[in-house]
Amino acid sequence: MTHFSARSLLKNALSGHKDWPAQWPESQPKAEYDVVIVGAGGHGLGAAYYLASQHGITNVAVIDKGWLGGGNTGRNTTIIRSNYLYDESARLYDHALDLWDNLSQELNYNVMYSRRGVMMLAHSVHDEQSFQRHIHSNRLNGVDNCWLTPAEAKAFCPPLDITARRRFPVVGAALQRRAGTARHDAVAWGYARGAAARGVDIIQNCPVTAIRRGPDGAVTGVETAKGFIRAKKVAVSAAGSTSVVLQSAGLRMPLESYPLQALVSEPVKPCFPCVVMSNTVHAYISQSDKGELVIGSGTDQYVSYSQRGGLPLIEHTVAAICEVFPMFRRMRMLRKWGGIVDVTPDRSPILGKLPVKGLYVNCGWGTGGFKATPGAGHLLAWTVAKDEPHPINAPFTLERFTTGRLIDEAAAAAVAH
Amino acid sequence: MDEVDLLILGAGPAGMAAAAEAAGAGLVVALLDEQARPGGQIYRDVTAVPPARAAILGPEYRAGRPLAEGLADPRIRHIPGATAWKIDPDRTIAYSVDGKAALIRGRRLLIASGALERPVPIPGWTLPGVMTAGAAQILLKQSGILPRRAVIAGSGPLLYLIAAQMVRAGTPPLALVETQTRGDLLAALPHLPGAIRGWRSMAKGLGWIAELKRAGVPRHRGARDLAVDGAGRAEALALTAGGRRRTIPCETVLLHEGVVPNIQATRLLGLPHRWDQAQRCFVPRHDRWGETPLPGIHVAGDGAGIGGALVAELSGRLVGLCAAAALGRLDPVERDRRAAPLFRTLARERAVRPFLDAAYPPGPQTLSPADGTIVCRCEEVTAGEIRRHARLGCKGPNQAKAFGRAGMGPCQGRFCGLAVTAILAEANGQSPDETGYFRIRPPIKPVTLAEIAAMAPTGPDKDSA
Ligand SMILES: Cc1cc2nc3c(=O)[nH]c(=O)nc-3n(C[C@H](O)[C@H](O)[C@H](O)COP(=O)(O)OP(=O)(O)OC[C@H]3O[C@@H](n4cnc5c(N)ncnc54)[C@H](O)[C@@H]3O)c2cc1C
Numbered sequence: 001m002t003h004f005s006a007r008s009l010l011k012n013a014l015s016g017h018k019d020w021p022a023q024w025p026e027s028q029p030k031a032e033y034d035v036v037i038v039g040a041g042g043h044g045l046g047a048a049y050y051l052a053s054q055h056g057i058t059n060v061a062v063i064d065k066g067w068l069g070g071g072n073t074g075r076n077t078t079i080i081r082s083n084y085l086y087d088e089s090a091r092l093y094d095h096a097l098d099l100w101d102n103l104s105q106e107l108n109y110n111v112m113y114s115r116r117g118v119m120m121l122a123h124s125v126h127d128e129q130s131f132q133r134h135i136h137s138n139r140l141n142g143v144d145n146c147w148l149t150p151a152e153a154k155a156f157c158p159p160l161d162i163t164a165r166r167r168f169p170v171v172g173a174a175l176q177r178r179a180g181t182a183r184h185d186a187v188a189w190g191y192a193r194g195a196a197a198r199g200v201d202i203i204q205n206c207p208v209t210a211i212r213r214g215p216d217g218a219v220t221g222v223e224t225a226k227g228f229i230r231a232k233k234v235a236v237s238a239a240g241s242t243s244v245v246l247q248s249a250g251l252r253m254p255l256e257s258y259p260l261q262a263l264v265s266e267p268v269k270p271c272f273p274c275v276v277m278s279n280t281v282h283a284y285i286s287q288s289d290k291g292e293l294v295i296g297s298g299t300d301q302y303v304s305y306s307q308r309g310g311l312p313l314i315e316h317t318v319a320a321i322c323e324v325f326p327m328f329r330r331m332r333m334l335r336k337w338g339g340i341v342d343v344t345p346d347r348s349p350i351l352g353k354l355p356v357k358g359l360y361v362n363c364g365w366g367t368g369g370f371k372a373t374p375g376a377g378h379l380l381a382w383t384v385a386k387d388e389p390h391p392i393n394a395p396f397t398l399e400r401f402t403t404g405r406l407i408d409e410a411a412a413a414a415v416a417h
Numbered sequence: 418m419d420e421v422d423l424l425i426l427g428a429g430p431a432g433m434a435a436a437a438e439a440a441g442a443g444l445v446v447a448l449l450d451e452q453a454r455p456g457g458q459i460y461r462d463v464t465a466v467p468p469a470r471a472a473i474l475g476p477e478y479r480a481g482r483p484l485a486e487g488l489a490d491p492r493i494r495h496i497p498g499a500t501a502w503k504i505d506p507d508r509t510i511a512y513s514v515d516g517k518a519a520l521i522r523g524r525r526l527l528i529a530s531g532a533l534e535r536p537v538p539i540p541g542w543t544l545p546g547v548m549t550a551g552a553a554q555i556l557l558k559q560s561g562i563l564p565r566r567a568v569i570a571g572s573g574p575l576l577y578l579i580a581a582q583m584v585r586a587g588t589p590p591l592a593l594v595e596t597q598t599r600g601d602l603l604a605a606l607p608h609l610p611g612a613i614r615g616w617r618s619m620a621k622g623l624g625w626i627a628e629l630k631r632a633g634v635p636r637h638r639g640a641r642d643l644a645v646d647g648a649g650r651a652e653a654l655a656l657t658a659g660g661r662r663r664t665i666p667c668e669t670v671l672l673h674e675g676v677v678p679n680i681q682a683t684r685l686l687g688l689p690h691r692w693d694q695a696q697r698c699f700v701p702r703h704d705r706w707g708e709t710p711l712p713g714i715h716v717a718g719d720g721a722g723i724g725g726a727l728v729a730e731l732s733g734r735l736v737g738l739c740a741a742a743a744l745g746r747l748d749p750v751e752r753d754r755r756a757a758p759l760f761r762t763l764a765r766e767r768a769v770r771p772f773l774d775a776a777y778p779p780g781p782q783t784l785s786p787a788d789g790t791i792v793c794r795c796e797e798v799t800a801g802e803i804r805r806h807a808r809l810g811c812k813g814p815n816q817a818k819a820f821g822r823a824g825m826g827p828c829q830g831r832f833c834g835l836a837v838t839a840i841l842a843e844a845n846g847q848s849p850d851e852t853g854y855f856r857i858r859p860p861i862k863p864v865t866l867a868e869i870a871a872m873a874p875t876g877p878d879k880d881s882a
Contacts, residue, residue, distance in 0.1 A: 018801075022809050067816050074819055185819045205812070266827060266863060290822075311503060311511060311859075312873070318866050319873035329870070332863035334827055 001197035004108050024196035029203050032230035033061045036222050038208045039238035040064035041073040043362055045191035046377020052198035055385035060200045065207035069188030072239045075339035077262050077296040079275055080371040081118045081179035083138050083145040088395040088407050090141040095392050096375025109190030111182050118179035121278040123168040131174040148173045157274050159325050168281050187373055210248035219358035235360040235384050240340025242363035254401045255342045258299035259309035260367050263336035267291030281320035309338040341366050346406040351393040360384050421447040423740045424523025426501055429457020430726045431718025431733035432529035433484045438737025440492040443746045449499040455485045459726045461558045470561055473585045502860030504685050506711050518868040525713045525740040532676035532719035536832045538786040541645030550579045550673035563588045567669035568654045570594035573777040576673050577625035584632040592665050596780030598639040605775035615769025645670050674779040678720045684857040692849040695774040696723055706739040731763045784839035793833035795826020807844035813853045827863050830855040
C-alpha cells in the first residue's frame with residue numbers, strides 16, 4: 001500500500017500525479033472465506049478493516065452489487081454528531097465520534113473530518129424544553145451539547161435570520177461543537193484501501209442473490225452473480241436492501257425502506273461555517289468544501305425502493321431553508337438525488353447476531369448512519385470475530401422488538417440526518 | 418395542477434407537428450418550450466424574422482413558417498419561455514416561466530427536445546471566441562449578429578449550411594476545415610443507393626458546397642489535431658492537413674461535429690437507451706410510433722435519433738395520430754390510413770442517413786480527446802484525468818463523479834457526457850452500452866430555491882419521519 005506522506009505527495013506532484021498506483025486491487029471471488037460481508041458501504045468496509053486490523057481475520061470478502069461506496073455512503077449529507085437522548089444511543093454514537101477523531105491518521109487517508117459544530121434550531125417553547133432535556137441528558141453521559149441564545153446562535157452562524165417576525169422565529173439552539181462533517185467517499189476509500197492492504201478481497205459489481213443455510217440451519221455461504229461463495233460467517237450490512245437480502249435466509253426484519261433525498265446548490269464562496277438543522281421546519285444545511293450548499297430533505301411518506309423520491313418533500317425543505325436563511329433565496333439548485341434508507345420502528349439500529357448460526361446484521365441506521373460509520377464497523381467486526389456483541393451494541397438486538405426493550409430515538413432522529 | 422391530453426416538450430418541427438396533428442383530432446394540447454417563440458433550433462424565430470434575414474437563412478429555414486403558424490389552433494396552448502426542470506414517469510413536468518414554477522400533466526407525453534451540437538473538446542476550446550457553429554447560427558437567426566474573421570471547423574452537412582448562410586450574409590468564413598477523410602467517404606459508398614433515394618437532401622448539400630466554392634472559401638479536408646491558439650482568447654486555429662501543420666489566424670472559431678440527441682429529459686425519466694454506433698451517440702428506445710417502454714410517453718424528432726427537420730416533423734405527426742387513437746379520439750383504422758403515407762415519406766427521408774453518418778463521422782478528437790484537453794467544462798476535468806480514473810478502477814460515468822466530479826456541474830454532462838462514456842469505454846475495453854451514461858437528476862436546468870419554495874403548500878409538515 002502506498003503510504004501518503006508529505007514526501008510521497010511531493011514526489012507525485014512533481015511527476016504530475018500520473019504515477020499513483022491503484023489503491024485497492026480488483027478481486028475475483030475465491031471459493032471460500034472465513035467471513036463474507038454483504039455491502040461495501042462505509043459500514044461493511046469498516047467492519048472488514050477492523051476484522052483484519054484488530055482481530056487478525058483477513059480471509060474476508062466484502063461483496064457489493066455496485067461499486068464500493070456507491071450506496072448511501074456516497075449519497076448522504078455527512079452530518080456527524082452524537083447528541084442522542086438515551087444512554088445506549090449516546091454511548092453508541094459517541095463511540096463512533098471518538099473513532100472519527102483519529103480516523104485520518106489511523107487510515108493514513110484524509111477523510112476530511114471537520115469538527116465545525118452542529119447547531120439544532122429551536123423554534124418554539126416545546127422545542128426549547130425538549131432540547132434542554134437533551135442537553136442535560138447528554139451532559140450526564142459525557143456528551144458535549146450546550147444551549148445558545150438567538151444572538152449566540154447568530155454569532156455562531158451569521159447567515160441565520162433571528163428576527164422575530166419570521167414564521168418560525170429562532171428561540172435558541174442546541175450546539176454540539178465536536179460534531180461536524182467528513183468526506184463520504186474518502187471514508188469508504190480509506191477503509192477499502194486499509195482492508196485490501198491487509199488481505200481482504202473487495203468484490204464489486206456482484207449482487208448477492210441469496211444467503212444459503214445448511215441442514216442444521218447454520219449459514220453455509222452466499223449465492224452471488226459470480227457463483228456460490230462458501231463462508232461460515234456472513235455479515236449483512238446492506239442498508240436499504242437489508243430486508244431483501246435477509247429474506248433469502250428466511251428472516252423477516254422489522255425494517256421499512258424509504259427514499260431519502262438531498263440536494264445541492266451551485267457553489268459559492270465560503271459563507272456557511274457550521275451545520276444547521278431544524279427539526280420543526282424539517283431541513284438541514286451545510287456548505288461543502290466545493291462551496292455548494294448541501295441541503296437535506298425528509299423521507300417520503302410511503303415505502304419504496306426507487307432511488308428518487310417526491311418533489312413535495314424538496315419543496316417543503318427548500319421553503320424551510322428560505323424561511324430561516326432568506327439570503328439563500330436566489331441561489332440555484334443544481335441537482336437532487338435520493339438513497340434508500342432502512343428504518344426501524346424505534347429509529348435505532350440493529351447491530352448484532354441474528355437467530356441463525358453464523359449470520360450477523362448491521363442495519364436500521366435509517367436516515368443517520370453515516371456518523372456511525374467507524375463505530376458500526378468496529379462493533380460489527382467485534383461481534384463477528386467473537387460471536388458475541390460488544391457491550392456498546394449489546395442493547396441493539398433484533399430481539400428488542402419482541403421483548404419491548406426499545407431504544408426510542410424518534411425524537412432525536414425526527415429529522416433525517 | 419394543469420392537465421391536458423397531450424403534453425409536448427419542445428416546439429421544434431417534431432413538437433409543432435405533433436401538436437397540430439393531435440389538435441386536428443380534437444385533443445387538448447400544451448406545448449412547452451424554453452424559447453420565446455416557436456420553431457426550435459432549425460426554425461428559430463421563424464414567425465418574427467425580418468425578410469432580409471430570412472433571405473440569408475434560405476428556403477429550408479422559411480419552410481418552417483406554416484408549422485409555427487399552425488400553433489394558432491385554439492386547442493393548442495403554447496407556453497413559451499418555459500424551462501422544464503423536472504419530468505416524471507407519471508407524465509408531469511415541473512417548469513418555470515419568469516421565475517415562477519408550475520406543474521402540468523399530460524395524459525400522453527411527448528419529449529421532442531431535439532438535438533444538441535456535439536461538443537468538440539480540442540485544446541483551447543474553452544477560450545473566449547470559440548463557440549459551436551450552431552451558436553453562431555442562433556445569433557444570426559435571433560439577433561442578426563454575425564461573427565467576423567471566423568474559421569468554421571468540423572464535419573457534417575450542417576457545417577456547409579452554416580458556412581453558406583455566412584457567405585450569403587456577406588461575412589464568409591476565412592476557411593472551412595473538415596475533419597472527415599477520403600476514407601470516410603469510401604466507407605460511405607456502400608450506402609450510396611440510400612443517398613440516391615434521398616437525392617433531395619443530397620442535392621441541397623451539394624448546392625451549399627457549390628455556394629462555398631463560388632465564394633472562394635478555402636477548404637481543408639482530412640484535418641487532424643485541431644487546436645485553438647491564443648493568449649486569453651482565440652487568435653488562430655492550428656491543424657494538420659495534407660501532411661502539413663498550418664495555422665489560420667482568426668478571431669472566432671466555430672466548431673461543429675454534427676448533432677446528437679438531447680437525452681437529458683429521457684435519461685431523467687429513466688428510459689432505456691442504446692448506443693447507436695453509426696451516429697456515435699445514445700438514443701432512447703422507442704417503437705415506430707415513438708412510444709417508449711414507459712406507457713404513454715413518446716419521443717420524436719432528433720431527440721429520438723438524428724434525422725433532420727423533415728423526419729422530425731413526420732415522426733411528430735405520427736405521435737399526434739397515435740396519441741389521438743390511444744385517447745379514443747381517432748379510430749385505429751383511420752390512424753393507420755393517415756399514417757401510411759407518413760411512414761412512406763419517412764422511410765425515404767431516412768434513406769440518406771446511413772450515407773451521411775458514414776461520410777461525416779465525428780472527428781477522432783471528439784470522442785477520444787488528448788490527455789491535456791478539458792472534457793468537463795463545469796468542473797474542469799481533463800480527458801487524462803478520466804483515463805486515470807479508469808486505471809484506478811472506475812468503470813462508468815457515475816463512478817467517475819465520485820472520482821473527479823465530471824458531470825456534476827450545472828450542465829449535468831450535456832457537454833461532457835458522451836465523451837466521458839467514450840473515454841471510459843475505450844480505457845476499460847468495454848462497449849459504450851456496458852459503460853453507461855450519467856444518471857441525470859432533477860433539476861435538468863438550475864432553478865432558484867425561491868422558485869421551489871413558492872411551490873410548497875403553506876404550513877410545516879409535522880409528521881415527517
Ligand atoms: C440523502 C441522504 C442523506 C443522509 N444524511 C446523513 C447524514 O447527514 N448523517 C448521517 O449520519 N447519515 C446520513 N444518511 C444515512 C447514511 O447515509 C447511512 O445510514 C449510512 O451511509 C449507511 O452506511 P452503510 O455502509 O450501511 O450503507 P451503504 O453505503 O448504503 O452500503 C450498503 C451497500 O450494500 C450494497 N448491497 C445492497 N444489496 C446488496 C446485495 N444484494 N448484494 C451485494 N451488495 C448489496 C449496496 O450496493 C451498498 O453499497 C443519509 C442518507 C441519505 C440517503
